[in-house]
Amino acid sequence: MSNPILRAAHVSKHYTIGERRAVVLNDITLALEPGEFTVISGASGSGKTTLLTILSGLDKPSIGRVWLAGKDITDLDENGLAPLRNRLIGFVFQAFHLVPSLTSLENIMFPAELNRDPDAVEKASHLLQRVGLWERRHNRPEQLSGGEKQRVAICRALVNNPRLIFADEPTGNLDSENSREVVELLLELQQEFNTTLLLATHSRSIADRADRILTLHDGRLVDDGLPS
Ligand SMILES: Nc1ncnc2c1ncn2[C@@H]1O[C@H](COP(=O)(O)OP(=O)(O)O)[C@@H](O)[C@H]1O
Ligand SMILES: [Mg+2]
Numbered sequence: 001m002s003n004p005i006l007r008a009a010h011v012s013k014h015y016t017i018g019e020r021r022a023v024v025l026n027d028i029t030l031a032l033e034p035g036e037f038t039v040i041s042g043a044s045g046s047g048k049t050t051l052l053t054i055l056s057g058l059d060k061p062s063i064g065r066v067w068l069a070g071k072d073i074t075d076l077d078e079n080g081l082a083p084l085r086n087r088l089i090g091f092v093f094q095a096f097h098l099v100p101s102l103t104s105l106e107n108i109m110f111p112a113e114l115n116r117d118p119d120a121v122e123k124a125s126h127l128l129q130r131v132g133l134w135e136r137r138h139n140r141p142e143q144l145s146g147g148e149k150q151r152v153a154i155c156r157a158l159v160n161n162p163r164l165i166f167a168d169e170p171t172g173n174l175d176s177e178n179s180r181e182v183v184e185l186l187l188e189l190q191q192e193f194n195t196t197l198l199l200a201t202h203s204r205s206i207a208d209r210a211d212r213i214l215t216l217h218d219g220r221l222v223d224d225g226l227p228s
Contacts, residue, residue: 004031004067005163005196006055011064013050013219024050026219028064032196034163037187039207040200042216048200051216052166055198056089057081069163086114090157090165090195092186094172096149098141098156104128105137108155115160127155131185147178154185158193165190167199171206183209 013025025047032038040048053059055066057073065074069088073081090111091097098107105124112120128134131151141149150170157165167186171179183206190197199206207213208227215223 002031002033003070005034005069006032006198007067008055008061009065011051011054011061011066013047013054013059014062024219025054025061028221030214030221030224032164032198034196035194036211037190037197037199037209038212038214039210040198040214040216041202041207044202046216047219048216049168050219052168052198052200056091056164056166057085086111087160088163090160090162092150092153092157092165092167092170094169096141096146096153096173098149098153100141103138103140104133104144104152107141107152108159111156112159117160120159123159124155127158128152130189131155145178146174147181150174150178150182151185154182154189158189158195161193162195164196164198167197169201170199171201171203179203179206 008028008030011025011028012023014021014023028051040051042048054061057068065072067073068084073084099110102110105128108124108127109120112123128137131154133148133151136144136148144152171182174182186197187209201207210227213225213227214221
């Protein structure tokens, strides 16, 4: 029996700009099984970020519904969504989005503290050690390389032990060596923490590692398959 961690039914998103209606997502239906590593591929502008944003409840679809861990989140307001998101989802972004005034350790602790987790320090410390950045614990983001920032961001995404990780072009700002390391780390941690990973990327070599590739073209899901 299939028991998807995430489900979307007939999701569309459009924006009205003056007289023009731009259709950014067009009738997307999908389900993700627990533990799967799924890549969303597609050209720039095909709707990858918009889809991630809607699936994670950061934005609403114009049409359609989204279920997260079996719960219909489509009509929830921010007060209902924020705690659910914080508990169930970890985010990794292309531009890292670390808090500049906080140290590595504090950035990682932040989502756990929002959850009033008494073990926030311990969990963040453990993760920093796990990714080999313990000696960087007191450094702020500006004192870290791109690859180091992304490793800290990955720790932050994992600190609440989420069921799902959403990664939007996580290697887009990294050179090839750091990209490889970050992808390896994401995949290792996905296994260790037994999370579902949904990752948007242009990169063919990352897509080749996926269990499944969803391809977007002009907001439509045009392919759902295995790496070739
Ligand atoms: N807030 C918005 N208003 C109008 N158009 C938008 C908005 N957000 C995204 N778009 C448009 O939606 C399309 C898909 O964008 P996006 O989801 O960022 O694609 P991708 O991540 O694949 O590059 C683009 O054409 C973009 O211009
Ligand atoms: Mg994008």
